Amino acid sequence: MNVELRHLRAIAAIGDEGTITGAAASLHVSQPALSRTLEQLEDRLGTRLVNRTTRQLSLTAAGHTLYERAHRILNELDDALSEVVAGRQPLRIGFTWAALGDHTVPLLQAWRAQHPELPVQLQRRSDPDTALRRGEIDAAIVRTSDAVESEVLSAVLFTERRLAAVSENSPLAERSVVRLADLADQLVALCASAGASVDLWSSGRQPRTFEAANVDEWLTTIALEEAVGVTAEATEHSHPHPGIRYIPLADASPVTVRLIWPRKRSHPSIPAFLLHVRHMANAAEPWLRKSPPVLSRGDLSDAWPHERNAPLP
CATH class of the missing domain: 3.40.190.10 (Periplasmic binding protein-like II)
Structure with missing residues (x-):
């Protein structure tokens, strides 16, 4: 198929940037040159990799597969070259x-x-x-x-252990331990990284939840007493907050x-x-x-x- 590294760098940059303009800038080449490289790659593979319109660009299923693998191949090459030079x-x-x-x-x-x-x-x-x-x-x-x-x-x-995270002004903040039922009537802030989900509660006792975008949003929402949270005990060390109290959950799975x-x-x-x-x-x-x-x-x-x-x- 005669696919070259420049082809892989092209599809990786296009997937990262989402536009030909941005990808060309990141590779320090002109837009026409990058477009020709992409067309050449598609011709050699015999399949369309990018859907292009006047307003939008998106990777096809084949393009997304190659995009992920191209990153891996290029990173492996960089690692191999670095290891040769620096051990x-x-x-x-x-x-x-x-x-x-x-x-x-x-x-x-x-x-x-x-x-x-x-x-x-x-x-x-x-x-x-x-x-x-x-x-x-x-x-x-x-x-x-x-x-x-x-x-x-x-x-x-x-x-x-799992911990409950509550505002320092919450009535729960005075407790030495809480149970999942104590949180069931409150809004629970979830975050994909926190190690908690609504499945912790039994069916019929599941609380209302919302998904925080990141740890900062999660912490702020809880500190403002707008919600409570459930997380792993490592969070108490890595993300202390003056407005939040972390309390052991007695009946939550580890x-x-x-x-x-x-x-x-x-x-x-x-x-x-x-x-x-x-x-x-x-x-x-x-x-x-x-x-x-x-x-x-x-x-x-x-x-x-x-x-x-x-x-x-």
Whole structure:
């Protein structure tokens, strides 16, 4: 098919920018030149990648597939070239909400002391799943259900208690513990990153909810006493707020904290990082609710053939 890197950079930029004008500017080429590159790519593949009208541009299904893969290929190339020049690249771990809470710094400090040759970088991402697919990060810390994509491996790190988040002026703020029923008659602010959903409440007792766009909106709405929230205990450390009180939820199921990474192209430091977190969990106080390390959608023999007989981290 004779597809070149310039073709992949073109579809990646068009998908990112949403316009030929913006994509051309980001690539430092003229609009006619970028349009010709796109037409050439479509001709070589024999399929339309972009729907173009005088007012709108959108990727076709085939275009979106190539757009995602192009990002991954280009990032892999950049990583490979950087590794040739500068040696092994850092393990980039994305997170969207609270990383590992107040244990993030001690864990990373211990890692640096024990593995100075294997740097780890934490990167806050609004959409770590997409960043993972594109190869922009190597793994992600998530607080989600058991379901993961077929191309992703997942290991349980530990579990956390759930907390209620209420305004300091709320009558609930004086309590040492609350129950889900105490929140059922109030408006509950949800956020995709907070590790909570309406499914926590039994059918017939589910509260009214609204979806906050981000953590700042979530915090402000709760502090203003317009809503209450439910979140993982790491939030109390990562997002303290003078107008909010975090209170343990007595009857809410715990939040599972997982590390996810691609089934293919896995960073060679992931096994060691998993072992490190598990060691910290076993040595720590109850802050890390000990959970059996579970790999889903595959096992170590799939991810690292040379570790086929190694114990699970």
